[in-house]
Structure formats: structure tokens, C-alpha cells
Amino acid sequence: MSIIPISASACYKVEIAGGLLSSLGQRAAQVVSGRVAFVVTDDVVADFCLHRAVSSLEDAGFRVFTHIIPHGEQSKAGPNYLELLNLLAESRLTRSDLLVALGGGVVGDLAGFTAATYLRGIPYIQIPTTLLAMVDSSVGGKTAINLPMGKNLAGAFYPPKYVLCDPEILSTLPENVFRDGCAEVIKYAVLGSPKLFCVLMHRPIVEQLPEVIETCITMKRNYVQEDEFDRGARQFLNLGHTLGHGVELASNYTLSHGQAVAVGMAMVSRAAVSLGFCTAETCRNIEELLTRFGLPTRTEIPHCDLLQAALGDKKRQGDKLTLVVPKEIGHCILHRIGVEELPRWIALGG
Numbered sequence: 625m626s627i628i629p630i631s632a633s634a635c636y637k638v639e640i641a642g643g644l645l646s647s648l649g650q651r652a653a654q655v656v657s658g659r660v661a662f663v664v665t666d667d668v669v670a671d672f673c674l675h676r677a678v679s680s681l682e683d684a685g686f687r688v689f690t691h692i693i694p695h696g697e698q699s700k701a702g703p704n705y706l707e708l709l710n711l712l713a714e715s716r717l718t719r720s721d722l723l724v725a726l727g728g729g730v731v732g733d734l735a736g737f738t739a740a741t742y743l744r745g746i747p748y749i750q751i752p753t754t755l756l757a758m759v760d761s762s763v764g765g766k767t768a769i770n771l772p773m774g775k776n777l778a779g780a781f782y783p784p785k786y787v788l789c790d791p792e793i794l795s796t797l798p799e800n801v802f803r804d805g806c807a808e809v810i811k812y813a814v815l816g817s818p819k820l821f822c823v824l825m826h827r828p829i830v831e832q833l834p835e836v837i838e839t840c841i842t843m844k845r846n847y848v849q850e851d852e853f854d855r856g857a858r859q860f861l862n863l864g865h866t867l868g869h870g871v872e873l874a875s876n877y878t879l880s881h882g883q884a885v886a887v888g889m890a891m892v893s894r895a896a897v898s899l900g901f902c903t904a905e906t907c908r909n910i911e912e913l914l915t916r917f918g919l920p921t922r923t924e925i926p927h928c929d930l931l932q933a934a935l936g937d938k939k940r941q942g943d944k945l946t947l948v949v950p951k952e953i954g955h956c957i958l959h960r961i962g963v964e965e966l967p968r969w970i971a972l973g974g
């Protein structure tokens with residue numbers, strides 16, 4: 625088993641091992657004193673994981689409540705959040721009890737935000753069931769729901785007590801959900817690991833999943849420890865996300881997060897070539913790797929719609945935005961622009 629300790633405003637461990645889900649109860653009992661657990665999951669994950677999670681918790685002495693939300697980004701919304709808060713209150717969960725987020729980024733963000741705000745904060749555990757959630761969203765304590773104006777516009781930094789990462793769960797994923805996570809893996813390679821980039825280019829990812837997951841989480845851990853509250857280095861993790869969130873919103877979430885991030889990464893790379901930040905070869909390599917993983921690199925969305933959606937990005941600071949721009953594989957820079965420059969980046973990247 626790999627153990628990655630995270631030491632920021634709170635300290636917790638990410639544990640990675642095949643089959644770890646079966647020992648959830650015993651691990652949960654080590655991080656909370658209460659013996660009531662409320663498990664949130666979605667209708668897809670429920671079919672293949674919920675029973676195992678609940679049995680393990682019950683075997684460890686927990687009384688378990690469950691709540692199943694419809695899968696998909698639309699569930700990360702205000703009404704579901706309020707419903708979940710009410711269910712926790714009706715179940716009389718206390719501050720020593722436990723919320724368990726069993727699912728991908730949507731479940732993790734919704735349950736995490738609910739844990740952050742119910743009774744002004746109760747403990748929660750992340751059990752990511754998608755590659756995307758394993759390598760990115762389950763670690764670092766970002767929790768949020770979407771508002772009609774944009775993604776993750778209401779949220780909190782609220783670290784979990786523990787992250788249980790069982791790569792065996794990934795074998796049950798539909799191909800497109802798995803590919804989504806690959807976009808985030810490629811993001812880490814472009815940000816800081818030419819070695820990972822090379823490995824992804826030349827060896828099937830399924831042959832090396834635990835190592836790839838560990839590499840990405842370790843990189844994320846380093847960004848989170850340096851800048852937990854996203855004022856500096858953590859912003860690198862937004863590579864592809866400023867335009868990507870715009871693509872996701874402008875497509876009305878018909879494009880998945882991973883697909884949108886892939887388009888965002890490719891667009892910012894093409895614009896970076898035109899503006900002299902990186903070579904055409906670097907951009908071609910990024911596009912080639914995304915394409916090999918079956919991810920899109922372009923969108924038909926009109927530039928004006930993309931611009932409007934991207935301007936709603938919560939990371940905008942007044943009339944400034946920070947773009948993450950590739951210089952070469954494994955090296956990116958934070959580039960601050962005025963919002964009036966964004967149309968040019970979109971036009972050059974389109």
C-alpha cells in the first residue's frame with residue numbers, strides 16, 4: 625500500500641491500494657469517535673460499490689445511512705445540497721459522526737461542501753471512484769456546488785479526514801468516465817513531469833495505474849502544501865481549466881469535465897505557440913497525447929459564448945485572470961492577463 629501524508633491546515637492520509645474499500649470501516653473508526661456514518665453516492669456507483677462500503681462500516685460498528693443522487697454534474701446544485709443538509713439533520717448526525725463521499729468529483733464536491741457547512745463542519749472521508757477524483761478532486765479540500773452562473777461558485781476549503789483510494793474500483797468504470805480522468809493525468813504531466821508524459825505516450829495507462837495515481841497525488845500534495853488556499857502555486861492546477869470551465873458551461877455540461885479540460889489545455893497551448901510562449905512541437909505533443917487518449921482538442925462552441933462562460937470563472941480577480949501557460953512539457957508559467965485580452969487567447973487557441 626502507498627501512503628501519502630498531507631500536511632496543510634489539517635493533516636490526513638491518502639492511502640492507495642487495490643481492495644482497500646473492504647477495510648473502510650476499520651479505517652473510518654480510526655478517524656472519528658462517533659459511530660454513525662452517512663454515505664452519499666450516485667446511482668451508478670451505488671450498483672457496484674455501495675454494498676461493500678456499507679458492510680465494511682457496519683462490521684466496524686457504525687450505524688449507516690445512505691443517500692443516492694443521480695449521477696452527473698447537474699446533481700452538484702443548490703437543491704441537492706439543501707436536501708442533503710436536511711437528511712443529515714433528520715438523521716441527527718452530530719459533529720463526531722461521519723459523512724462518506726463515495727463517488728467521483730460530483731459526489732465528492734457536493735458531500736464535502738455539505739460536510740463543511742452542516743453544524744459548521746463535520747468530519748468526512750473521500751472515497752474517489754473515478755480516476756479524475758483519485759488524482760485530483762478528492763485531495764486538497766476543495767468542496768463546492770455549481771450555481772446557474774457557473775461551476776463551483778459556492779464552496780469552501782474543507783479538508784477530509786482521510787482519502788481511501790482503491791484503484792480496483794476503476795475497472796468497473798465506463799470507458800468515457802475513465803478517459804475523463806486521463807485529461808487530469810495529462811495535465812499533471814504537462815505541468816511538472818516530462819517522465820510521466822513520456823510514460824503516458826509509450827505505455828498503456830491501465831498497466832501502471834497505481835504508480836500513475838501515486839505520482840499525480842504526490843504532485844498535487846506538493847501544490848496543496850505550498851498553497852492550500854489557492855493564492856499562488858496551487859493555481860497551476862488550473863491548466864486547461866479557465867477555458868475548460870467555459871467550454872463545460874457553454875456546452876451546458878454536455879461535454880464532460882475531462883473533455884472540456886482537454887479542449888482548454890489544447891486551446892491555451894495553441895495560443896501559447898502564437899504568442900511565443902512555447903514551440904509548435906510542444907503544442908503538437910500535447911495535442912497528440914490528448915488525442916491518443918480519445919480526448920477532444922477543439923470545440924464548435926462559438927467564441928463569444930465561450931468568452932461569456934469563461935468570464936464567469938470564479939478565479940477571475942476583478943478585471944484580471946491568471947492563465948496557466950505551457951512553456952515546455954513539464955514546465956508551465958502563471959500568466960496574468962486583463963479580461964480584455966481573453967478574446968485574443970480564445971481566437972488564437974480556437
Ligand code: GLY
Nearest residue numbers: 760764766858861
Ligand atoms: N482541482 C484543482 C485544485 O484542487 O486546486
